[in-house]
Amino acid sequence: MVNxxxxxxxxxxxxxxxxxxxxxxxxxxxxxAVKAAQQYKGQTITIVWEAGLxxxxxxxxxxxxxxxxxxxDVKVIEVATADMFTKIMQxxxxxxxxxxxxxVIPAWMPDLAQAGALEVLDPYVEKYGYAAELQTIxxxxxxxxxxxxxxxxxxxxxxxxxxxxxxxxxxxDAAVQKAFKDKTGKDLAVPKTWAEFDVVGAGLTDVLKDKxxxxxxxxxxxxxxxxxxxxxxxxxxxxxxxxxxxxxxxNSDIGVRVFTDMRNENKFMPPGVEQWGFVENLAAFLQGxxxxxxxxxxxxxxxxxxGTDQEALNWVPKTTIxxxxxxxxxxxxxxxxxxxxxxxxxxxSKNKDAAYLFIQWLNSEAISLERVKLPFTLRDPFRAxxxxxxxxxxxxxxxxxxxxxxxxxxxxxxxxxxLLQTDKYEEVLRQAISKLWAGDDPKAILDTAAGxxxxxxxxxxxxxxxxxxxxxxxxxxxxxxx
Amino acid sequence: xxxxxxxDRNFKYWLVSPAIxxxxxxxxxxxxxxxxxxxxxxxxxETDTSFAGLVNFTQLFKDSRLxxxxxxxxxxxxxxxxxxxxxxxxxxYLFLDKMPGRxxxxxxxxxxxxxxPIVAGATWRLLFDNRYGPINQILGWxxxxxxPALWTVNPNLVYPAIVFCEIWQxxxxxxxxxxxxxxxxxxxxxxxxxxxxxxxxxxxxxxxLPAIWPVMAIAILIRGLDLFxxxxxxxxxxxxxxxxxxxxxxxxxxxxxxxxxxxSYTAAIAFLVIVLLTVIVTWAIRRMGLAK
Numbered sequence: 001m002v003n004x005x006x007x008x009x010x011x012x013x014x015x016x017x018x019x020x021x022x023x024x025x026x027x028x029x030x031x032x033a034v035k036a037a038q039q040y041k042g043q044t045i046t047i048v049w050e051a052g053l054x055x056x057x058x059x060x061x062x063x064x065x066x067x068x069x070x071x072x073d074v075k076v077i078e079v080a081t082a083d084m085f086t087k088i089m090q091x092x093x094x095x096x097x098x099x100x101x102x103x104v105i106p107a108w109m110p111d112l113a114q115a116g117a118l119e120v121l122d123p124y125v126e127k128y129g130y131a132a133e134l135q136t137i138x139x140x141x142x143x144x145x146x147x148x149x150x151x152x153x154x155x156x157x158x159x160x161x162x163x164x165x166x167x168x169x170x171x172x173d174a175a176v177q178k179a180f181k182d183k184t185g186k187d188l189a190v191p192k193t194w195a196e197f198d199v200v201g202a203g204l205t206d207v208l209k210d211k212x213x214x215x216x217x218x219x220x221x222x223x224x225x226x227x228x229x230x231x232x233x234x235x236x237x238x239x240x241x242x243x244x245x246x247x248x249x250x251n252s253d254i255g256v257r258v259f260t261d262m263r264n265e266n267k268f269m270p271p272g273v274e275q276w277g278f279v280e281n282l283a284a285f286l287q288g289x290x291x292x293x294x295x296x297x298x299x300x301x302x303x304x305x306x307g308t309d310q311e312a313l314n315w316v317p318k319t320t321i322x323x324x325x326x327x328x329x330x331x332x333x334x335x336x337x338x339x340x341x342x343x344x345x346x347x348x349s350k351n352k353d354a355a356y357l358f359i360q361w362l363n364s365e366a367i368s369l370e371r372v373k374l375p376f377t378l379r380d381p382f383r384a385x386x387x388x389x390x391x392x393x394x395x396x397x398x399x400x401x402x403x404x405x406x407x408x409x410x411x412x413x414x415x416x417x418x419l420l421q422t423d424k425y426e427e428v429l430r431q432a433i434s435k436l437w438a439g440d441d442p443k444a445i446l447d448t449a450a451g452x453x454x455x456x457x458x459x460x461x462x463x464x465x466x467x468x469x470x471x472x473x474x475x476x477x478x479x480x481x482x
Numbered sequence: 483x484x485x486x487x488x489x490d491r492n493f494k495y496w497l498v499s500p501a502i503x504x505x506x507x508x509x510x511x512x513x514x515x516x517x518x519x520x521x522x523x524x525x526x527x528e529t530d531t532s533f534a535g536l537v538n539f540t541q542l543f544k545d546s547r548l549x550x551x552x553x554x555x556x557x558x559x560x561x562x563x564x565x566x567x568x569x570x571x572x573x574x575y576l577f578l579d580k581m582p583g584r585x586x587x588x589x590x591x592x593x594x595x596x597x598x599p600i601v602a603g604a605t606w607r608l609l610f611d612n613r614y615g616p617i618n619q620i621l622g623w624x625x626x627x628x629x630p631a632l633w634t635v636n637p638n639l640v641y642p643a644i645v646f647c648e649i650w651q652x653x654x655x656x657x658x659x660x661x662x663x664x665x666x667x668x669x670x671x672x673x674x675x676x677x678x679x680x681x682x683x684x685x686x687x688x689x690x691l692p693a694i695w696p697v698m699a700i701a702i703l704i705r706g707l708d709l710f711x712x713x714x715x716x717x718x719x720x721x722x723x724x725x726x727x728x729x730x731x732x733x734x735x736x737x738x739x740x741x742x743x744x745x746s747y748t749a750a751i752a753f754l755v756i757v758l759l760t761v762i763v764t765w766a767i768r769r770m771g772l773a774k
Contacts, residue, residue: 089743093526111527115527270613271612271630272632275635280613423741424742431725432725434725437632437724438637438723438725438727439636440725
């Protein structure tokens with residue numbers, strides 16, 4: 001099994017390899033950052049990072065390495081995802097300047113940028129020669145998760161995207177195929193549409209339930225399902241707003257159908273799936289109790305047992321399905337680029353240059369490649385080179401297909417809705433989903449939610465929000481081209 | 483008489499004035515500041531911080547979610563408080579007489595009250611979990627088939643789950659207070675009543691209750707106020723869901739302030755709560771005879 005030391009070696013090798021392809025006179029962005037940061041030796045940068053596994057990156061890997069290279073200390077402030085926005089805003093509003101660098105969910109960027117909490121990074125990019133390496137970030141992330149009003153406010157740093165994971169062994173099993181055909185009259189295949197998914201999920205549950213396997217399961221807790229709704233709604237042709245009036249249209253026929261289908265699908269999923277979060281769903285899949293699921297990229301790595309022997313991942317159930325997993329785009333073919341992280345500099349930082357240099361170094365080709373291969377930190381490939389890295393491709397036998405699926409997902413992925421005060425809209429969606437699981441009428445739920453969205457828009461200002469929505473909707477990943 | 487004949491007349495005020503000033507600074511300044519904020523347009527997402535007049539306060543009356551949260555709070559108080567009182571009293575009676583292991587049992591019974599409510603809520607969430615929790619498993623043993631009860635999702639089960647946790651954690655508080663009160667009741671009076679043929683209920687109604695009432699009233703008041711502020715257990719169990727079905731006033735205030743970033747509106751809600759509580763507590767103190 002690959003351990004952290006091995007990963008370091010692989011990363012270093014990759015770094016050397018990347019450096020070797022450059023002209024002799026060109027320095028990598030990582031080298032530039034390190035050299036420039038050495039003048040700040042002895043100083044400390046404070047960075048906000050998502051609590052839990054994510055923060056093992058700066059505490060166990062990048063922080064110590066940065067200290068070794070520059071003599072600068074990195075103080076990591078771990079904050080739960082739900083509180084990150086609040087903490088960042090509180091610090092900015094109070095002017096305390098407690099944070100130098102930030103992890104920012106890209107959907108928050110318009111709010112944080114408009115408030116003035118984020119430093120514009122264009123001058124630093126020019127000063128420290130990072131423009132060329134920024135261009136090698138995968139286009140979806142680079143073009144959609146980096147700028148607000150044409151200015152750079154953050155470096156996309158996490159290729160979060162949903163993938164469908166399925167039990168290849170079951171789909172290829174002749175007995176299962178026959179039983180499925182007998183039950184449904186159709187050939188067993190990985191579903192490409194939600195209509196197919198309903199047939200396959202229900203059919204596999206019928207065929208495999210006696211063996212303790214359900215056709216599918218998802219995380220259904222509202223914060224996760226919100227992303228799945230946003231994805232599915234748009235894959236089915238839904239639009240969040242009427243572009244002219246800015247009236248919410250989530251209560252359209254498409255929205256109601258998606259809500260209705262989502263609840264109906266729970267019937268062929270394990271009992272109590274409505275309560276499942278990230279871990280419950282992961283456990284069921286890794287223990288071989290579900291044939292299909294949709295989630296973020298770490299599921300794919302852990303299903304193969306990659307890195308799960310490490311102490312930080314001792315809570316991950318031992319996989320029983322290594323070598324049996326297939327990867328596909330979720331039904332509809334346009335997966336949600338759910339959440340993700342960008343690295344930013346706080347506008348109230350007292351040491352902006354040092355903070356910038358740290359995030360440039362983190363985000364650089366050489367160092368980011370090492371970081372996305374750390375099994376415990378949940379950072380996922382986001383640069384073109386990450387998907388084709390020989391070291392990554394060799395991590396487990398099926399890693400090639402995994403990276404290919406991730407690359408494809410990044411190319412077709414859909415952006416999270418990003419408006420002014422996005423979380424208010426999302427909060428309404430989360431409540432709508434919890435009402436859905438409680439048994440309320442889908443149409444009534446969505447009518448109420450649409451009314452609440454309209455009220456939020458009115459309060460913010462229709463024209464103001466319309467400008468932001470129009471800008472968001474014009475991005476390549478906002479709506480799929482159906 | 484001259485002022486010099488009474489040098490201590492104003493001196494005593496000077497002596498207490500630092501303490502009073504400090505109390506005013508700590509207690510009243512934030513209150514006054516919040517009041518000022520409630521008349522402004524401050525949110526954490528906008529730069530406009532202009533004077534808003536009564537806008538936030540008029541909004542309170544149109545906000546159905548706010549009144550819903552007050553109703554949910556009242557519902558929880560109306561169910562949990564009497565149950566905690568009756569159970570606490572019954573337990574206090576049970577442990578009034580000396581018995582082997584009494585101290586140990588009392589110590590064990592009090593354990594839930596020393597657990598942080600957020601930890602208690604998180605623990606119960608695990609216990610109620612359909613996949614890993616033991617509650618559904620135990621129910622399944624009795625039912626003879628799996629019981630996939632979704633305690634934190636099903637509208638019919640969320641309130642029983644919340645109220646059960648609340649009662650589990652805080653009945654021991656009632657029990658302790660009432661045990662102390664009952665221990666101080668003059669036994670000779672109840673024994674005399676018993677000899678005169680009074681049954682338990684009459685003896686309790688006319689001798690024990692008047693004797694323990696001041697303490698019981700304080701316990702009711704404390705628990706009532708605690709229940710009005712209930713947050714942690716519900717946040718850990720349901721986060722106010724499904725939808726806003728179990729959202730209490732504390733949760734709603736938190737959401738407005740720290741999720742929706744409506745600073746001024748949150749201040750207005752806080753003042754509504756202060757006014758409501760002041761009226762209710764004043765009424766309760768008079769009604770319970772505590773003012774005497």
